[in-house]
Amino acid sequence: MNRLYIGSLIGAAVLAGCAVAGDSIPTLVSPTAATEAANVPREVISLSISLFLLVDDKEDPDLEISTHRTEKDLREVLEGMNDIWRQAGIRLVPESIGTVVVPEAILRGMLAGDLDSFFRRIGVDIALPQPSAINGFYIRRLGGPNGMNPSRSSTFFVIDEPSVFDRRVSSHEVGHILGLRHVSGDPRRLLFSGTNGMTLTENEATVARYFAQGMIQGGR
Ligand SMILES: [Zn+2]
Numbered sequence: 229m230n231r232l233y234i235g236s237l238i239g240a241a242v243l244a245g246c247a248v249a250g251d252s253i254p255t256l257v258s259p260t261a262a263t264e265a266a267n268v269p270r271e272v273i274s275l276s277i278s279l280f281l282l283v284d285d286k287e288d289p290d291l292e293i294s295t296h297r298t299e300k301d302l303r304e305v306l307e308g309m310n311d312i313w314r315q316a317g318i319r320l321v322p323e324s325i326g327t328v329v330v331p332e333a334i335l336r337g338m339l340a341g342d343l344d345s346f347f348r349r350i351g352v353d354i355a356l357p358q359p360s361a362i363n364g365f366y367i368r369r370l371g372g373p374n375g376m377n378p379s380r381s382s383t384f385f386v387i388d389e390p391s392v393f394d395r396r397v398s399s400h401e402v403g404h405i406l407g408l409r410h411v412s413g414d415p416r417r418l419l420f421s422g423t424n425g426m427t428l429t430e431n432e433a434t435v436a437r438y439f440a441q442g443m444i445q446g447g448r
Contacts, residue, residue: 265433270317273440276360277402278324279306282367284332293335296388297366299325308395309402312418312426316433318440320402323360330354341371343378343385361443362405364398374422377404382443392424399426406436 279302283294302325310320330338331353334345350356363383370376374390375397377383384401386394400418408419415423419432428436 262429262431264315265428265430266315268430268433270433270437272317272319273437273444274319274321275362275440275443276323277306277320277362277364278326278357278360279322279364280324280326280328280356280366282328282330282335282338282365284335285329286332290332293332293339293368295366295368299327301394302364302366305394305398308393309399312395312399312428313402315428316436318406318436320362324357326357328354328356328365335367338367338385339369339371343376347378361440362402364401375401377401381405392422396424396426403428403432403436405439407439408432408436 281295281297281299281302283289303322306320306322306325313320330346331349334349334354337345346354359382361382365383365385366388367385368388370385370387373387374392375384375386378385382405384398384405386397386401390397396418403419410421411417411419414420414425414427416425416427418426418428
């Protein structure tokens with residue numbers, strides 16, 4: 229495990245308790261006549277992404293606490309995410325798609341919304357490959373929200389049965405990773421909370437692309 233990675237994930241865990249995105253409160257008022265990103269041609273930026281199923285450490289995973297999703301499901305979600313992020317000219321390229329085994333007690337805590345223990349145990353008794361630019365974890369439940377992006381981390385979590393489309397929750401969380409905040413006023417927008425909106429504005433595409441370039445130049 230790369231030390232830098234552990235450090236950044238722990239930093240993320242510490243922050244996870246504060247202004248984290250439980251995905252409920254819009255914080256920005258959006259302009260009403262924003263240009264839609266899809267109407268602007270631009271060069272494609274590719275970002276690496278890894279997606280993981282979170283399961284417990286029993287010989288036969290307990291389906292009460294382990295995700296019911298499969299690797300095939302994750303590939304389908306990723307295809308849908310790329311349909312959405314194409315608006316901004318951002319392509320998510322799969323690096324690892326697999327299963328991460330989490331000690332039962334830690335996983336139970338996560339189901340209740342405690343992600344800190346998970347981050348602290350990475351490299352101790354939770355094995356993960358080298359991180360990609362973006363890292364998504366698919367979990368049975370999260371204690372309420374459809375998805376979360378622990379503050380200032382490149383990670384997101386999505387539950388098994390969200391109230392909106394799988395690809396939409398995942399793409400919304402990626403939006404937070406790429407520097408976008410919630411919007412209000414237009415439920416068709418990807419960054420509006422709790423709807424199936426998938427639209428990105430030109431301004432959002434510009435910000436997301438700037439963040440994506442930063443990730444690439446930062447060597448992730
Ligand atoms: Zn959100």
